[in-house]
Amino acid sequence: MQAMTYRGPYRVRVEEKAMPRIEHPNDAIVRVTLAAICGSDLHLYHGLMPDTRIGHTFGHEFIGVVEEVGSSVQNLQRGDKVMVPFNIYCGSCFFCARGLYSNCHNVNPNATAVGGIYGYSHTCGGYDGGQAEFVRVPFADVGPSVIPDWLDDEDALLLTDACSTGYFGAQLGDIVEGDTVVVFGAGPVGLYAAKSAWFMGAGRVIVVDQLEYRLAKARSFAHAETFNFAEYDDIVVEMKKTTDYLGADVAIDAVGAEADGNFLQHVTASKLKLQGGSPIALNWAIDSVRKGGTISVVGAYGPIFSAVKLGDAMNKGLTLRMNQAPVKRQWPRLLEHIQAGHLKPSELITHRVPLEHIAEGYHMFSAKLDDCIKTVVVPEAN
Amino acid sequence: MAYTAERPPQKVTSEQLRDLIPGWGSDLDTANRPAWPKERFDPGASGAHWDFPERQTPEGPRERSIEHRFLTPVFGTAQPTRGTSGLIRRFAYARFSEARAAHWLLLVAADRVDFVGSRATALLKGRPDNPISETGILSEVSRHGIASRMGTPRVDLRHSWMDPILVAAPWVVGGYLALRVGRAFISRGR
CATH class of the missing domain: 3.40.50.720 (NAD(P)-binding Rossmann-like Domain)
Structure with a gap:
């Protein structure tokens, strides 16, 4: 599959990488339909986050379609269109039980001070992110939600972070x-x-x-x-x-x-x-x-x-x-705000780039060119 | 004002704001705020159907913070440690807690070693890094680099001149070292 990879500070490229696979019974594999570049991705891009390894795929804002589920997944099935919060969390540890989903203790062996985050270095657990055609989504019964029919894809994307x-x-x-x-x-x-x-x-x-x-x-x-x-x-x-x-x-x-x-x-x-x-x-x-x-x-x-x-x-x-936002906790009320017409998240999107041009997307966002506020990445597979 | 007891009067009243701004005050009641209170004990809310998750099987040694009692049941496998950078990373994790600056500074050092090593590996594999495409610098043309900076008070222009130096420095240093090694090799051959 095609995936953005980090090549060192200020350098990224698209590479052919191995398809992600089910590594835990509650994993899902999601085909990414839309991803976004976040301002915090720039901290990785500029080499500020320790333990950002060469070859890492960034991307903690993405939506997609479920391609495969692990044996213990009950709430999702192949073909579901899902939005995935940037937090990776188990739902059952001391912190998750109290709604602190961004502070999960069961998903990040590399650090206790931060939970798991997609595509955000090994300091945040060592998970590849969604600026790719496919991504591994741990705890599929806990994090992702099926996107409501009435919700625009780009609005859903921006709810993920x-x-x-x-x-x-x-x-x-x-x-x-x-x-x-x-x-x-x-x-x-x-x-x-x-x-x-x-x-x-x-x-x-x-x-x-x-x-x-x-x-x-x-x-x-x-x-x-x-x-x-x-x-x-x-x-x-x-x-x-x-x-x-x-x-x-x-x-x-x-x-x-x-x-x-x-x-x-x-x-x-x-x-x-x-x-x-x-x-x-x-x-x-x-x-x-x-x-x-x-x-x-x-x-x-x-x-x-x-x-x-x-x-x-x-x-x-x-x-x-x-804190890092416990994203999924915000969704029910934010969906009400969107439905009521109080908020249209996608109004902030200024650029859409294909995955193959992601290096230029990063430079544009980093250098604040072309009145860039929010860049959406569209993988090749779509 | 600050020097007397009363707050400065609100310029626009709440009633006016309610008419002007869609959704104004809809979350005034904290019951409508999903992050309030910060901690809300509700183990059933997440969708988890386990007390403790089944363990993912590691396929090799997996570094972990010494502030953890054990390897977490689920973990990322994106880029396993490798080479010299891997030795530094494993030492940083095994020896120093997250509280120690040495832990993080060693990881940063390992990142730079990984960077240099990956350059050499990419070259040997026949897919050398391309500084033009990887830095996305061509977007300076396609995305109006000059116009985006002209006529604005942007303060980042005071230090953005450093960026090309930071990007080019590893190439210059690497080239210089390669030249030195090459010369030494040739002179030894004579």
């Missing part, structure tokens, strides 16, 4: 009616988080980024006020000014490891890999939020230390909440 993560990020903010919410990052996750903040009763939603075309999307898609941090000497001061020097009630870090806006932080993290991530957005969040406020972190960071301003967070009495 970006949209669910953004919605989850807004929930982590514990927003109450009238709150001012500032979202750092106008990528897909930030845009979904901004949109979701209104569902929870926000009184103001502000989005901060450096890319004007993304801020324009924040205004049209998420009805947000926007600030381009590249146009200000100090974005934290602007956040204070716009909130009458109180600070926002809630700040959401939807950027993660490769945040920009501070040369030293960005270069030491993204270029030289001396930090697990450049916590610029997180530090801005800490300094922009009001005392007693809440920080939500859904931007992804690597496992190595990062220079976070914990002193300010402590002195301000902040609540810091964070």
